[in-house]
Amino acid sequence: MLRTIKRQIKKHFGHHISSDVIILTRKYVDMVEINFNALLGRHFLPHPRQKIEIETSSRCNLSCQFCAYSKKITAKVVMPMNLFQEVVEQAAGMGFSEIGLTPLTGEVFMDKGVIEKMHYLDAHPQIKSYYFFTNFVVTSEQTIKELFNLRKLKFIHVSLYGHDEKSFCNLTQATTKEYHRLVNNLNYLYDLYNEKRSFILRIGWRTVPNFKLEQSSLTSELQEIFLKFQTYYKIKSNNTLLYNNWGGEITQADVQGTGLRINDGTQVYRKGLCSVIFRFSGILADGRVSACVCRDVNGSLVVGDLRKKSLSYVLSLNNPLYANLIQEQLESKFRPVCLTCDFYNSFYQKMRMNASIKAYYKFDFVKTLLNQPLSEE
């Protein structure tokens, strides 16, 4: 009910009310919903052994002003094939059947072996599906063609930054050559998608706040190709009005002159475990395991390393690093990255970030799955 009210307010008044009003409304609506469900003892946790993220590349070809990539101090590497295979085997052995290949900050196509890795997932009997996000600049026509031969690739989310050459180069700090490469890749994808359409395509568009596609008379190559996707495949995309602060790494000063607005995350109502840790835990390209690959760029939610311990141990309550993080959050004690994170999702509410979740569980059930007897090796 409250969720429906929130959606309706956003739908009808979203463009007319300021971001501050939206943030505050959300805070108080969340407060009511969370406390109501807490009182009734209702939990909405996703199954903790369904989906896992594997970051194949922590390197990126862009340097977007609103992203923490350029500030990241951890290694910028590509996951070797043998580590990837080991990770997939261990994850499948634990029951994970959906794989996200989206990096925390990085670009999948910076990994020249990513298609080989996708073929490995395709051939794996326990893996049902996988997906990835991409800026779609660095890929090639040959690689795009190969995507259509994959059987279990569920969806690709293409993130577009800017709406023309100037705004693309400004937001991503890339060159005009990269802009034209993106446009060419999108056109090539469009032609093939028209013939085959073997996976779902999603497009996320982020550009300056005053840009409105419908009101724009100056069309760029990027707008033209997006309009084709929108017209023929009904792919919709709304511009983002409020940008995430990457756990405090990005501030308004980083996007000065762009017109973008960075959320400071302080107006989020937090109570109890963040359910994101059971939907977006993942293995980083260097083998470390993070309880949340959403926003933890500097590793404060890292709970183990697959080069030293098995995945089944790291993601179990036998592992004190993981168990302590869960216990802290149950007591509403949050680490700095979580305290500023606007992706926080209390387990007293359904998940906002993943509408495809069909079943939710109580913490007691999740705990039994995390408690299974496991060896450390």
Ligand code: SF4
């Ligand atoms: S937002 Fe994505 S494309 Fe841009 S720098 Fe960050 S990881 Fe790279």
Ligand code: SF4
């Ligand atoms: S609060 Fe944010 S950083 Fe912390 S676990 Fe949740 S989504 Fe991840």
